[in-house]
Amino acid sequence: MNKIISFLAVALVAAGCNKPPHITFNGKVPGLNNAVFLVTDAAGNGVIGDNIANGAFKKDTVLENAGYGTLSINRNGVEGTNEFEVYLEPGEYTIEADAAHLERYPKIISVSQIQKELSAYHVLQDDVSSNAELLVKQLQEKIKNFKAYMGGNAEYANLQRRLNMATANVNGVKLKAFKDFLDQYPNSVMAPHAMEELDYTSDPAAYNQLYQKLSSAAKNTDEGKRVGEKLSKLMKVLPGANAPAIAGNTPDGKAFDQTKLDKKIYVVDFWKAGNQVSRINHQDMLKGIINNVSIKNVGFISVSLDNKRDWWTKAITDDGLTWPQYSDLNGNESANATNWVITTIPTFYLVDGKWRILERNVQFHNLEKSLNEHLKK
Numbered sequence: 001m002n003k004i005i006s007f008l009a010v011a012l013v014a015a016g017c018n019k020p021p022h023i024t025f026n027g028k029v030p031g032l033n034n035a036v037f038l039v040t041d042a043a044g045n046g047v048i049g050d051n052i053a054n055g056a057f058k059k060d061t062v063l064e065n066a067g068y069g070t071l072s073i074n075r076n077g078v079e080g081t082n083e084f085e086v087y088l089e090p091g092e093y094t095i096e097a098d099a100a101h102l103e104r105y106p107k108i109i110s111v112s113q114i115q116k117e118l119s120a121y122h123v124l125q126d127d128v129s130s131n132a133e134l135l136v137k138q139l140q141e142k143i144k145n146f147k148a149y150m151g152g153n154a155e156y157a158n159l160q161r162r163l164n165m166a167t168a169n170v171n172g173v174k175l176k177a178f179k180d181f182l183d184q185y186p187n188s189v190m191a192p193h194a195m196e197e198l199d200y201t202s203d204p205a206a207y208n209q210l211y212q213k214l215s216s217a218a219k220n221t222d223e224g225k226r227v228g229e230k231l232s233k234l235m236k237v238l239p240g241a242n243a244p245a246i247a248g249n250t251p252d253g254k255a256f257d258q259t260k261l262d263k264k265i266y267v268v269d270f271w272k273a274g275n276q277v278s279r280i281n282h283q284d285m286l287k288g289i290i291n292n293v294s295i296k297n298v299g300f301i302s303v304s305l306d307n308k309r310d311w312w313t314k315a316i317t318d319d320g321l322t323w324p325q326y327s328d329l330n331g332n333e334s335a336n337a338t339n340w341v342i343t344t345i346p347t348f349y350l351v352d353g354k355w356r357i358l359e360r361n362v363q364f365h366n367l368e369k370s371l372n373e374h375l376k377k
Contacts (some may be wrong), residue, residue, distance in 0.1 A: 012034035020062045023047070027057040027073075032099040035075045041065040041088060055099070063090050068193065071095070073102050085189075087115040104130070106349065117181075117190040124177040132170045139163040164363050171202040179210065182216055187215050189250035194348035200227070201343060201361075204234035233341050237360055243268070243351045244339035246303055248328030256326055258355050265358065265374055267367065268349040270303050270342050273315035278346045281364050282319050289368050299323070305345060307331030315341050350374060 025048055026036055035052040037059075048059045049068065071086040073095075082102045086093075089112040098104035105122040106116060143159050178198060182191060191214055200207035208231045211219075218224050237244070244257035246268075269285075271278035285300065300323035306312040307329055316325050328334050334341070340349065348367060350358040352374075362370050 009069050021066075021258065022060055022061040023088060023090055024060040024092045025058065025095060026092065026354055027052065027098045028055065031074065031101050032075075035073060038070060039086065039088070039247070040070045041069040041333060042067050065089060066090070071106075073097055075102070078219065085118060087112050087118050089115070114190050117185050117188050120184060121190070121194050123372045124181050125174060128173045128177045129170055136163065136166045136170055139166055152275045160363075160365055168202070171199050174198055175203060175206060182210060182213065186213070189215070189218045189221060192218050192221055192227050195227050196223045200231065201234060201341065205238060208235055230341070232337070237357055238342055239357050239359060241357050243349070243355045243357050246301070246326050247325045247335040250325055251316065259357065261299070261353050264297040264353050265371060266299045266301055266351050266353070268301050268303060269372070270305060270336070270340065270345060270347040270349060272304060273306050273311040273346050275345050279315065279319060281346055282321060286320065289371070298371060301326065303327065303336050305331055305334050305337055305342065313377065314330045
């Protein structure tokens with residue numbers, strides 16, 4: 001009998017040691033009622049959900065998937081989602097938010113070091129970029145009022161210019177906030193995760209400089225390896241670098257031949273047959289840019305990221321495109337997309353007659369201006 005009792009005691013102790021990890025959320029949002037608090041893990045699975053009444057909530061549950069997740073606090077019946085990144089680890093989290101500014105990253109107190117860094121980073125970003133991001137959203141809404149882009153529409157072009165400037169401003173202030181964060185947390189292993197969420201393609205040289213300062217541990221995270229690999233590719237397509245060769249052939253089977261280049265400047269246009277903006281841009285090129293620039297000194301080369309030959313060739317014929325067309329018909333997996341680091345369609349590069357990059361990611365409405373400026377040099 002004593003042996004049986006001893007065995008049961010040991011079993012109970014073992015069971016206690018194997019208690020599944022729990023996570024607890026204590027929320028304090030004074031003045032907030034009729035709202036919902038929700039936490040999901042990286043896989044999108046709900047971890048905790050609760051109604052908020054009298055400005056408070058408390059929930060405890062088993063944490064099955066530790067790691068990055070999302071936390072949201074939203075009033076019922078109000079459009080928009082206040083969703084924030086959170087790092088989930090077993091333990092207790094205290095959430096403090098401002099009911100009047102639910103769009104701002106809440107104060108999160110946790111034993112998790114990664115969450116501490118994540119909170120510091122997002123608070124810095126909120127402080128510097130909230131007004132800049134609001135302007136971008138306002139301009140995007142105005143642009144949506146245009147049912148379709150019509151070439152020559154001065155109001156649309158002006159809005160697009162303002163949007164591009166506002167977006168560039170957002171990228172600039174976010175870069176500064178990231179720099180400030182690294183000054184505070186130079187050994188952060190969370191930094192590559194934050195960098196991966198930023199538009200580091202907007203200023204690869206600046207981001208690469210910051211990346212090289214990261215710790216070995218940070219660079220060897222999954223995010224660190226991905227960012228490092230992409231930055232390495234981006235550094236190869238900066239102005240002044242030799243442009244990559246173009247993979248694939250023309251519709252009649254001819255490969256790209258750099259030795260046949262005879263223009264001072266080339267516009268390299270990355271597009272898809274199913275992309276409406278690309279197709280409209282081509283018509284504007286035919287009607288406008290080609291007639292307005294010194295055509296004897298400017299050449300055009302289009303590179304399609306289509307994967308269906310008939311779509312590609314039909315679009316060329318339907319649009320009456322007269323300049324060289326290339327594709328390897330591998331779609332988004334095209335070597336051209338990889339080598340030229342194409343993340344959006346359409347994308348424009350300017351290269352010189354020696355196939356060196358002059359400018360990357362040129363906005364279409366600035367294309368003619370950029371061409372004329374480079375022609376004067």
